[in-house]
Amino acid sequence: MNTYRVCIVGFAHVHINDVAAHFAEHPQIELVGCADTAPLHPELKRGAPYTREWNIRYCSEKFSIPVYGDWKEMLATQKPDLCVVNSENAYHVEITETCAALGIDICIEKPMATSLSDGLRMARAAQTHGVRLMVNWPVTWNPGMQMIKTMIDRGDIGRVLEIKTRMGHTGPLGRGARHKIEQTAEPMSEADKAATWWHRHECGGGAMADYCCYGSVLSYWYAGESATAASGMRVNSMTLLGDAEDNSAMFVRFPHCYAVLEGTWTTVNHTFKSPIVYGEHGAIVGDYKTGKVLLYREDNTVEEIRNDPLPPELTDVAGAYVHHRETGEPLHYTALPEFNLEALAILDAGLRSADNGKVELVNNLHWQIG
The missing domain is CATH 3.30.360.10 (Dihydrodipicolinate Reductase; domain 2)
Known part of the structure; x- marks a missing residue:
């Protein structure tokens, strides 16, 4: 049975606590590292539930994930199969392009981006470097x-x-x-x-x-x-x-x-x-x-x-990724870049x-x- 190494980048999005649980609970997933992005704007009430500092502490402790201070260093060191991205939307392009250049698959938390031009940059980076890009939609x-x-x-x-x-x-x-x-x-x-x-x-x-x-x-x-x-x-x-x-x-x-x-x-x-x-x-x-x-x-x-x-394969995002890797069957089309660019x-x-x-x-x- 294959094991897939996964890193998490970004803890700004409140969905990360649920998303991390799905990956942590999958028997074929190993969570090998996590790191937050540098906030573009400093928070005032740091550490409150569902803020970025609270999220990374909750996930790292609950799921025993090593914490890195620099997400780019983590990706270069760990070389995971997949990077799960739950940063603020403004970082989606940079993280996707960085992962793609390193040959790392990317799972972006919804929405794919906040502009079509950014989404196209992400899709082009993934296609250029031959990596998988999927978007996680709870629906x-x-x-x-x-x-x-x-x-x-x-x-x-x-x-x-x-x-x-x-x-x-x-x-x-x-x-x-x-x-x-x-x-x-x-x-x-x-x-x-x-x-x-x-x-x-x-x-x-x-x-x-x-x-x-x-x-x-x-x-x-x-x-x-x-x-x-x-x-x-x-x-x-x-x-x-x-x-x-x-x-x-x-x-x-x-x-x-x-x-x-x-x-x-x-x-x-x-x-x-x-x-x-x-x-x-x-x-x-x-x-x-x-x-x-x-x-x-x-x-x-x-x-x-x-x-x-x-x-x-439609139970959750972790199961979908593993099923795709194991069988070669396509991801559900709502997770694919082509669908997401239309939306x-x-x-x-x-x-x-x-x-x-x-x-x-x-x-x-x-x-x-x-």
């Missing part, structure tokens, strides 16, 4: 989200007309926040939160990048076609000392349907169901937090759907639109210059 391993795609493809609601997503909570470090482990976020002042990368524009923070990215992925996946244009709006409702938005919305045009995508960091409790797919003959209502799926039919009946069981192009257009107040075309490999 990929969610039975309900997979079931919705199955229902659309088999025609349960006829032609798709509209896709609506609303993703969010009180914020990554908001009151009551918990990210798939027992720890709950501690109260933070507005200044404390504003100093974290999440609320800093230069770091790739903001609710649009954090949550409209999910909508971009789900809408492209469920529509089954490339988007053509998008408009976006961003507002900073409650964290005014930071310069990134805490609420956002996008309106996306596809050739045969449209999508409404919302991202929020100011919503208390789970007050909404998402995604919702409206079709000619009914609607599919999912809940990304619970995985439950409901089918609303033309005759006004509602059926709770039993999700199809996922195959072992990123939607997010990119929405971000540009939010900045200039105009509807923006959704670019692609051929139309993105620079």
